[in-house]
Amino acid sequence: xKTIMNTLIVASATLLLSTLVSAADLQAEGRVHLAEGDAxxxxxxxxxxxxxxxxxxxxxxxxxxxLAAQGDYENALNLLERAVRLNPERRDIATNLTxxxxxxxxxxxxxxxxxxxxPIMNVYPEGDIPPEPPALWKK
Numbered sequence: 001x002k003t004i005m006n007t008l009i010v011a012s013a014t015l016l017l018s019t020l021v022s023a024a025d026l027q028a029e030g031r032v033h034l035a036e037g038d039a040x041x042x043x044x045x046x047x048x049x050x051x052x053x054x055x056x057x058x059x060x061x062x063x064x065x066x067l068a069a070q071g072d073y074e075n076a077l078n079l080l081e082r083a084v085r086l087n088p089e090r091r092d093i094a095t096n097l098t099x100x101x102x103x104x105x106x107x108x109x110x111x112x113x114x115x116x117x118x119p120i121m122n123v124y125p126e127g128d129i130p131p132e133p134p135a136l137w138k139k
Contacts, residue, residue: 030043034065040066040070043067064077
């Protein structure tokens with residue numbers, strides 16, 4: 001019985017580790033695309049990373065940055081708000097959220113007049129934003 005339990009624990013840990021490595025690789029690829037100026041490709045990679053772990057505030061923040069670079073400010077704002085709820089201690093994400101809110105406050109009429117770029121569709125089963133965290137995570 002102990003051997004079976006140990007095998008299950010090792011298998012679970014291995015799966016978790018491979019998932020985390022996969023998400024980290026996707027984020028690294030996304031950062032490369034963003035540095036090269038390809039915000040659309042970066043957004044796809046960050047969305048894939050967030051799909052692997054929808055509660056990763058860093059992946060949501062990075063996806064928000066790439067969406068904002070494409071002109072999709074409303075979805076970027078939603079992702080930043082979600083990222084801050086998931087990890088309120090991350091000052092860089094909170095700063096991005098504050099900057100986005102201020103920018104949108106100054107530019108909302110102009111943003112709405114400008115044609116928005118299409119968001120990446122069908123990344124998540126029920127929309128373009130990962131599901132809300134379980135109730136126990138909400139404050």
